[in-house]
Amino acid sequence: LLPAGTGRFLGLILSRAWIRPTGPVIDMPVPASFNDITQDPSLENYIGWVWYEKEVLLPLRWLQDDLNTRVVLRFGSAHYYSIVWVNGVQVVEHEGGHLPFEADISSIVQGSPGIPCRITVALNNTLTPHTLPPGSIQYMNDKTRYPKNYFVQNIRFDFFNYAGIHRPVVLYTTPSVYIDDITVTTTSSESVAMVQYQVSVVGSTLYSLSLSLRDQEGKVVATGDGPAGELKVLNPNLWWPYLMHKNPGYRYCLEVKMQAQVNGALLEDVYTLPVGIRTVHVTSTQFLINGRPFYFHGVNKHEDADIRGKGLDWPLVVKDFNLLRWLGANSFRTSHYPYAEEIMDLCDAYGIVVIDECPGVGIKMPESFGNKSLQHHLVVMEELIRRDKNRPSVVMWSVANEPASELPPAAYYFKTVIAHTKALDPSRPVTFVTDANYALDRGAPDVDVICVNSYFSWYHDPGHLEVIPLQLTTQFENWYKTYQKPIIQSEYGADSVPGLHSDPPLMFSEEYQKAMLREYHSVFDKKRKEYVIGELIWNFADFMTNQGTTRVLGNKKGIFTRQRQPKSAAFVLRERYWKIANESSCLPPIIESHTLFLK
Numbered sequence: 018l019l020p021a022g023t024g025r026f027l028g029l030i031l032s033r034a035w036i037r038p039t040g041p042v043i044d045m046p047v048p049a050s051f052n053d054i055t056q057d058p059s060l061e062n063y064i065g066w067v068w069y070e071k072e073v074l075l076p077l078r079w080l081q082d083d084l085n086t087r088v089v090l091r092f093g094s095a096h097y098y099s100i101v102w103v104n105g106v107q108v109v110e111h112e113g114g115h116l117p118f119e120a121d122i123s124s125i126v127q128g129s130p131g132i133p134c135r136i137t138v139a140l141n142n143t144l145t146p147h148t149l150p151p152g153s154i155q156y157m158n159d160k161t162r163y164p165k166n167y168f169v170q171n172i173r174f175d176f177f178n179y180a181g182i183h184r185p186v187v188l189y190t191t192p193s194v195y196i197d198d199i200t201v202t203t204t205s206s207e208s209v210a211m212v213q214y215q216v217s218v219v220g221s222t223l224y225s226l227s228l229s230l231r232d233q234e235g236k237v238v239a240t241g242d243g244p245a246g247e248l249k250v251l252n253p254n255l256w257w258p259y260l261m262h263k264n265p266g267y268r269y270c271l272e273v274k275m276q277a278q279v280n281g282a283l284l285e286d287v288y289t290l291p292v293g294i295r296t297v298h299v300t301s302t303q304f305l306i307n308g309r310p311f312y313f314h315g316v317n318k319h320e321d322a323d324i325r326g327k328g329l330d331w332p333l334v335v336k337d338f339n340l341l342r343w344l345g346a347n348s349f350r351t352s353h354y355p356y357a358e359e360i361m362d363l364c365d366a367y368g369i370v371v372i373d374e375c376p377g378v379g380i381k382m383p384e385s386f387g388n389k390s391l392q393h394h395l396v397v398m399e400e401l402i403r404r405d406k407n408r409p410s411v412v413m414w415s416v417a418n419e420p421a422s423e424l425p426p427a428a429y430y431f432k433t434v435i436a437h438t439k440a441l442d443p444s445r446p447v448t449f450v451t452d453a454n455y456a457l458d459r460g461a462p463d464v465d466v467i468c469v470n471s472y473f474s475w476y477h478d479p480g481h482l483e484v485i486p487l488q489l490t491t492q493f494e495n496w497y498k499t500y501q502k503p504i505i506q507s508e509y510g511a512d513s514v515p516g517l518h519s520d521p522p523l524m525f526s527e528e529y530q531k532a533m534l535r536e537y538h539s540v541f542d543k544k545r546k547e548y549v550i551g552e553l554i555w556n557f558a559d560f561m562t563n564q565g566t567t568r569v570l571g572n573k574k575g576i577f578t579r580q581r582q583p584k585s586a587a588f589v590l591r592e593r594y595w596k597i598a599n600e601s602s603c604l605p606p607i608i609e610s611h612t613l614f615l616k
């Protein structure tokens with residue numbers, strides 16, 4: 018990794034015939050954020066360009082068969098703006114973290130077997146009013162208070178702006194004619210389901226496609242051919258959420274086989290895709306999965322951990338799923354950006370329902386509602402939907418979190434983003450998460466589900482738990498009477514410093530966090546009989562933020578610590594979630610440690 022000055026000088030650096038390190042060269046793990054890896058505070062808070070470089074030797078057979086093999090370099094995500102070179106040739110440029118991008122590098126690496134392939138990445142974590150999330154650079158020009166050229170990056174979101182290559186980087190191959198994309202949607206009735214598919218092939222127009230769908234025993238239940246069609250499945254095993262069925266997360270395996278003749282050679286590309294058969298519908302009071310009312314009892318999360326920041330961390334990912342299931346949580350929102358594909362795979366497999374949020378967080382400045390931002394937002398939604406459209410766990414898209422949706426341009430902005438999202442994926446409802454006043458919010462008319470965040474007795478009336486019942490009831494009634502749409506309490510919570518106790522409960526103690534939850538829960542219990550369809554605690558775990566006077570080594574609203582130890586509030590929530598799960602007629606799987614709540 019080579020920190021290389023500020024972005025202002027990038028043009029200069031690139032125009033040189035040979036790029037040389039302009040800063041210290043250090044070892045940097047991938048995937049990981051670079052911020053917390055060293056003892057150097059300037060790297061922790063670094064804004065600007067950093068460089069990564071690595072040499073790899075590619076298998077000989079990838080390089081010799083140059084006509085028919087396509088070599089691809091893929092990044093799971095890199096934060097924020099990336100330029101990638103292979104052997105000094107620029108192969109891809111990508112704007113935005115949290116989503117994958119890739120480049121066909123065949124023409125660069127083929128024809129030179131035995132020569133190492135040098136992958137160079139320039140990354141810039143600077144956020145502007147037009148990036149997602151937006152941010153701005155503020156130069157401090159008062160020479161009596163700040164050194165020359167001093168600047169800070171202002172952000173309007175509450176998590177540390179970790180940067181680096183956050184997800185795995187892989188090299189893979191396909192034939193030169195290959196399956197580029199598959200789109201699957203499902204419909205079902207009691208005894209028969211239809212799986213609609215569309216397959217796009219790139220590289221030739223002369224190819225054949227055959228499809229087969231297997232159940233979990235490996236039995237072929239339907240077959241098809243051609244680039245579009247329908248597979249009929251009799252007596253389908255539906256994909257059910259965790260705790261809604263004794264066998265949640267059932268997925269069939271769709272195998273798509275493409276064959277093409279190219280210059281006398283037979284090329285074959287085979288792609289397998291897990292397919293969950295399920296439907297999603299929204300009424301004015303309910304969220305239906307497979308026709309049954311679904312109540313979101315879940316969490317908001319972050320990709321955040323000690324040392325590796327936002328870098329993918331398998332042990333942590335698996336630990337978090339174990340904690341979610343321990344908690345009896347059936348869902349989460351990917352606050353405030355798309356999570357790693359590895360996490361989404363586990364949601365599909367375990368039946369954890371997802372509200373899939375794009376990085377539209379902190380859209381507060383008027384200039385962030387202009388055409389430039391809007392166009393970028395549309396592209397980000399395209400990338401997100403392309404990545405996650407086939408996931409049964411994803412039941413709703415969230416296009417933003419707490420934007421300044423009362424500003425006049427927000428009306429056109431959200432109408433456009435939501436319409437675009439629906440055009441790309443007509444099968445799922447769309448929302449954004451609001452903290453605006455119900456009477457002033459200009460985006461709410463376009464959402465399918467109202468998702469509202471509130472922090473009564475915390476940011477408003479701090480310390481006054483007694484105001485919660487009235488204020489929360491009023492909040493729900495105002496939204497419902499205005500829109501007649503189901504409502505999710507998409508955030509509520511209180512900070513607690515683990516180990517800090519106080520009775521009567523005082524703010525920041527574990528007791529206060531518990532008491533606040535209980536006040537909210539009593540209102541949820543009344544309103545979920547009407548039109549409230551979910552509650553998502555803020556937050557699953559403590560997480561790092563920018564430094565500030567209201568943050569003690571980060572945000573402490575977790576019900577688990579950052580190291581995933583439960584605070585008292587976790588037990589309150591666990592008891593509640595299992596109780597709610599048991600109210601449904603479908604028995605959850607009996608796991609020994611949960612029997613206490615199942616009796």
Ligand code: GCB
Nearest residue numbers: 175418419470508555572574
């Ligand atoms: C919110 C934000 C979330 C913050 C949270 C808080 O409304 O959506 O990103 O972390 O409040 O704790 O302030």
